[in-house]
Amino acid sequence: MSACLLCGTPLTAPISLTTLLSFRPLKVPATCQRCWRRFSVIDLVNRCPKCGRQQGDTDVCGDCLRWPASSPFVNQTLFTYNDALQDFMLQYKFRGDYRLRHVFQEAFKTAIRRATPDLVVPIPIHPTTLASRGFNQVAGFLEDVQVAELLTTATS
Ligand SMILES: [Zn+2]
Numbered sequence: 001m002s003a004c005l006l007c008g009t010p011l012t013a014p015i016s017l018t019t020l021l022s023f024r025p026l027k028v029p030a031t032c033q034r035c036w037r038r039f040s041v042i043d044l045v046n047r048c049p050k051c052g053r054q055q056g057d058t059d060v061c062g063d064c065l066r067w068p069a070s071s072p073f074v075n076q077t078l079f080t081y082n083d084a085l086q087d088f089m090l091q092y093k094f095r096g097d098y099r100l101r102h103v104f105q106e107a108f109k110t111a112i113r114r115a116t117p118d119l120v121v122p123i124p125i126h127p128t129t130l131a132s133r134g135f136n137q138v139a140g141f142l143e144d145v146q147v148a149e150l151l152t153t154a155t156s
């Protein structure tokens with residue numbers, strides 16, 4: 001039996017007839033429902049189409065209108081940066097708890113499937129940071145996703 005990666009509560013996979021008949025391994029979530037509900041999932045309809053900011057409509061937000069559209073990239077934000085996400089990032093990124101990469105892997109996979117991007121590129125981190133942290137936090141979320149690596153050059 002596995003446990004919630006955030007609070008340690010024992011977890012079980014939800015079993016339905018469809019799940020049983022699929023003959024696939026049971027998928028146990030990475031967190032309990034109580035911990036997951038602390039994260040604020042961004043409504044994919046009412047958001048800025050350029051930067052993904054949560055808002056009351058689907059218009060391009062004021063910030064995106066002010067800044068010139070010089071980039072061909074579109075950002076899609078999946079979660080609001082609330083207290084729960086701040087706690088998560090502290091534990092994952094700054095305290096180096098690499099197990100926590102599983103918390104958002106399904107959310108990333110679902111978003112990537114929905115967006116059907118040409119290319120998925122995790123933003124590289126500086127080699128010094130990589131050496132001290134031991135992992136790229138974004139690549140950890142994309143563990144099961146086919147990604148393209150950006151070529152980086154170390155700067156001194
Ligand atoms: Zn929990």
Ligand SMILES: [Zn+2]
Pocket residue numbers: 048049050051052053060061062063064
């Ligand atoms: Zn925007």
